[in-house]
Amino acid sequence: MSAIKKKKRLGKEHLHRVIDLCRSVHEKGLDPFLVEVDDIIEIIQTYFPEWDNPEELCLDAETVHQLASTIKLQSEWVKHRSTSLYTDPFLIEEKLRKLPLEEIEAIFLNSWHPIVELEQISAKSLADSVKYWQNLVPLHQRWQNSTQFQTEAGTTTFEELVKQQIIAKEEFSNELEQFWMELRAKKVDDEKIEYWDFIGAPTYEETVERAYMTSFLVTYGYATLEVDRLEEMVFIKPFKKPRQKVDLKQAASLPIAVSFNDWSSWKEGVKK
Amino acid sequence: MRKKTYYATQIKRAAHLLFFKSHRKPGMKGWELKKKLGASYPRILALLNSNLDKLDLQVKTIFEEGVPETKPTQEQLDRARFYVTLRGSITSKESKMMGWRIDDIAGLTVTIATVIAKKGRAPREEVERLLRDKLPNWRVSSNIDRYIRAGYIDEDEKGNLYLDWRTRAEVEEKTLLDLLMTK
Secondary structure (H helix, E strand, O other): OHHHHHHHHHHHHHHHHHHHHHHHHHHHOOOHHHOOHHHHHHHHHHHHHHOOOHHHHHHHHHHHHHHHHHHHHHHHHHHHHHOOOOOOHHHHHHHHHHOOHHHHHHHHHHHEOOEOOEOOOOHHHHHHHHHHHHHOOOHHHHHHHHOOOOOOOOOOOHHHHHHOOOOOOOOHHHHHHHHHHHHHHHOOHHHOEEHHHHHOOOOHHHHHHHHHHHHHHHHOOOEEEEEEOOOOEEEEEEOOOOOOOOOOOOOOOOOOOOOHHHHHHHHHHHHO | OOHHHHHHHHHHHHHHHHHEOOOOOOOEEHHHHHHHHOOOHHHHHHHHHHHHHHHOEEEEEEOOOOOOOOOOOHHHHHHOEEEEEEOOOOOHHHHHHOOOOHHHHHHHHHHHHHHHHOOOOEEHHHHHHHHHOOOOHHHHHHHHHHHHHHOOEEEOOOOEEEEOHHHHHHEOHHHHHHHHHHO
């Protein structure tokens, strides 16, 4: 039993040594013919019947793989030796050691044809760069824009924040509810009101703001629009209760222009 | 445009494209020249080459897969890189004007020759050991780094040196080895 174990241990050591040898030939660019392929194949064959567990079989496969890579290297080596570029590396090294620097330099200069390249600025690129420079904002101004100033923490009032438009005076939903109440109060005939009569306001800005809010009233189910195509009039009709579910199949967008001219015509009509 | 005028204009364009550096590396790829000069770019480059002859310059083609044994195909030309190089050689005085010291050039020769002799890959330590024979220790490593930066050689992850694009474009490897062996 112990003799088998001893043979196995010896075999593993052998295979590890073979792997190391093949790897060093590969990595250090040594002569691959230093590896005696026949001897190694014999070693692999000798120990192969001893291997029974997966770990040992993997070691055997790795050895075969490394040996195959070395044989490939030997084939490349032979090919290289047969080319005109092959010169014995030891001979080259000896030559390089013996030759003075001046001679080595002369040899190189005879086989050197340096690339000719230019790096020159053109009139066009100069003109472009001047244009860029003229449009470039001075550094202190650019830095000023991006600098964040540290300020002391303080207190402010609700009115001040509304004034600075940081927060809205009222929450949007509250505002929308109030707008809906206003619509319900304003409706006249047949529980509906003409669109322009509802959104129209003394100033154009205010009219646009009311048209904007009205669009949300319709979208969120607080009201609906009715179009009289013959008279080319649009009416807005509030619901008694907001409708939560909108029928998507029948949903349609209705663009209504609120231009300054429309507002002016409406205002003149009101005055009349 | 008449044929003669067309070629004269295209030769000028080709000269601008090859002389002026537009990428990190000098020269241009075949497909780039095709885009800018048209499908007849090999003919335009041949004409430029004969014009450059008077100035001791040449258009050099470096193929990706090494020099083809037969006439290169259109695909091989498109993948190749074209440079303008010196046709003849330069003197030691001229090389000094280009910013190269005698020991820089000798060190480069030793490096290139060792890499070629070692079948294209030589351990950096081995090259450094060889250079230390004639160069001060502190210059050896910095010189190799300089050759790497210039594109003459490169280093792989295992610390082996191999020839890079500039050596392939500028150095006649066979002439270099032959001259070394005859000394």
